[in-house]
Amino acid sequence: MFSRPLRxxxxxxxxxxxxxxxxxxxxxxxxxxSWLKAQPDNIVIEDIIYNHCGISSRGKDILSMAIISRTASAKELE
Structure with missing residues (x-):
């Protein structure tokens, strides 16, 4: 999780x-x-949340992933 509040x-x-x-x-x-590799160099990934809900009635795995990102500050880019 986040170590400090984010705007x-x-x-x-x-x-x-x-x-x-x-x-x-x-x-x-x-x-x-592909999405991660396409992000510019000034993007910081704050958190990645993975969720596996199990197998649906159709026999398929239900997966989701949330990626929380933000633009890096000038200090972080130094």
Whole structure:
């Protein structure tokens, strides 16, 4: 979790769910990794929250991941 309060105006939450990737775990991982690699150098990841809800009635794993990020301060970039 956060070691200090963050200004909400600088914070972004990105949510990934397995249903977005046709319940394919490998595609979900690739999607998350692609998003992370596409972020500019001045982005700081504050937290990654993973949730596994189990297997649905259709036999598919239900996964979600929230990534909380913000723009780095000038001091952090030094």
């Amino acid at each position: 909400a105006i600088n914070t972004e939450v990105m949510l990934f769910t397995s249903s977005e990737y046709n319940n394919d775990v490998e595609d979900l991982q690739e999607g998350i990794n």
